[in-house]
Amino acid sequence: xxxxxxxxxxxxxxxxxxxxxxxxxxxxxxxxxxxxxxxxxxxxxxxxxxxxxxxxxxxxxxxxxxxxxxxxxxxxxxxxxxxxxxxxxxxxxxxxxxxxxxxxxxxxxxxxxxxxxxxxxxxxxxxxxxxxxxxxxxx
Numbered sequence: 677x678x679x680x681x682x683x684x685x686x687x688x689x690x691x692x693x694x695x696x697x698x699x700x701x702x703x704x705x706x707x708x709x710x711x712x713x714x715x716x717x718x719x720x721x722x723x724x725x726x727x728x729x730x731x732x733x734x735x736x737x738x739x740x741x742x743x744x745x746x747x748x749x750x751x752x753x754x755x756x757x758x759x760x761x762x763x764x765x766x767x768x769x770x771x772x773x774x775x776x777x778x779x780x781x782x783x784x785x786x787x788x789x790x791x792x793x794x795x796x797x798x799x800x801x802x803x804x805x806x807x808x809x810x811x812x813x814x815x
Contacts, residue, residue, distance in 0.1 A: 678702045678705050678779045678780055679705055679706060679779055680705065680706050680708070680777065680778040680779050680780075681698050681702050681705045681706070681707045681708070681778060681779065681780055681781075681782055682707075682708050682710055682771070682774060682775055682777075682778040682780075682781050682782070683695050683698045683707060683708070683709050683710065683747075683758075683781075683782050683783070684709075684710045684711070684712065684767070684771045684781070684783055684803075685709050685710065685711055685743055685747060685784075686711065686743070686784075687743065688784055689784075690784025690785050690814065690815065691783075691784040692746070692750065692784075693784060693814050693815070694782045694783055694784045694812075694814040695707075695709065695747055695750055695751075695758075695782070696750060696754075697782055697812065697814045698782040698812075699750070699751060699754040699756055700754070701782075701812070702780070702782075703754070703756070705779075706759065707751070707756070707758045707759070708758065708759040708760070708761055708778070709743075709744060709747040709758045709759070709760050709761070710760075710761050710762075710763055710770075710771065710774060711740040711743050711744070711760075711761075711762055711763070712762075712763040712764070712765070712766075712767040712770045712771065713739065713740070713762060713763070713764055714764075714765070714766070714767065737762050740760070740762050744760040747760065748760075761774070767799050768799045768802035768803050768806070771783075771799075771803050771807075772802075772803060772806045772807055772808070775803075775807050775808055775809050776808055776809075778809060779809060779810075780809055780810050780811070780812060781803065781807055781809060781810070781811045781812070782811075782812045782814060783800055783803060783811060783812070783813055783814070784800070784813075784814055785800055785813050785814060785815045800813060
């Protein structure tokens with residue numbers, strides 16, 4: 677029986693579909709929505725701006741607030757609640773690390789544009805290859 681589900685989310689439609697799938701497929705499970713904030717660097721897009729903040733961790737959590745509000749609204753449509761968590765670093769590595777404590781991962785098939793997938797890599801593919809638990813990939 678699936679008791680704990682991790683749903684990594686970003687701003688994409690596929691991430692929202694992954695959350696909806698998790699809520700439908702695993703009613704009653706404890707679902708955690710994870711948003712991974714990349715460590716600030718010149719290659720990490722929006723995360724680079726966090727380096728200029730006085731408290732980068734707080735700024736990252738505040739940046740995730742809108743996404744978490746959206747996730748909570750989606751969960752409410754299913755009469756469910758979700759836990760939320762902010763991770764830091766490489767998205768694929770952080771997701772795989774946090775998967776140690778769950779029964780299944782539910783992820784969107786891919787996010788970002790072609791350029792992002794070429795430079796950053798395919799996060800979903802890396803997760804599937806390295807996850808210690810089963811992964812459901814939602815298109």
